[in-house]
Amino acid sequence: MDSQSPSAPEYGSGWVPISSAQPGPAQDRRGKELSLRAALETPMEALVAATRTNAEILGLSGQVSVIAPGAQADLLLWNGNPLEDPELFSDPTNAVLVIQAGQIVKDLR
Template identity: 90%
Template sequence: MRAARETPMEALVAATRTNAEILGLSGQVDVITPGAQADLVMWNGNPLEDPELFSDPTNAVLVIQAGQIVKDLR
């Protein structure tokens, strides 16, 4: 439903910054900075140009969870 109403950037902001604000975690989980708690995923492509990348987990080429690399296909 979101894809029909929002641009890919709006959906990403809602999933990151907006949810962090709602949970009172701004600056802790919505940023890539030393000491932050956020996880990071690098995609094989640009999800702002092709949001369908998210629908296939094989498009995730690097996954960092809690500061540890758990998948690295680079």
């Protein structure tokens, strides 16, 4: 199996979630994509691929996908622990708090 295959578990394998490269309506399936990827790797590896790895590929390391002063970070608070139950990613109603560009856009707490 080559290193570009979606089942290659090493960090930095070069496989990027499809929806992260496609803006628009495909984004509504991103949660299911994360839960499927977590079944191939680990939930943490799926999150890293969707966040830090994508930022690195786009040349945005340190600017996005990190929580740091001056960085642009969107934050999600889940109704459960997606590292223990990656199926939480599949259902958007499990996101109880969403902060985008510093603004609360969903708050079900």
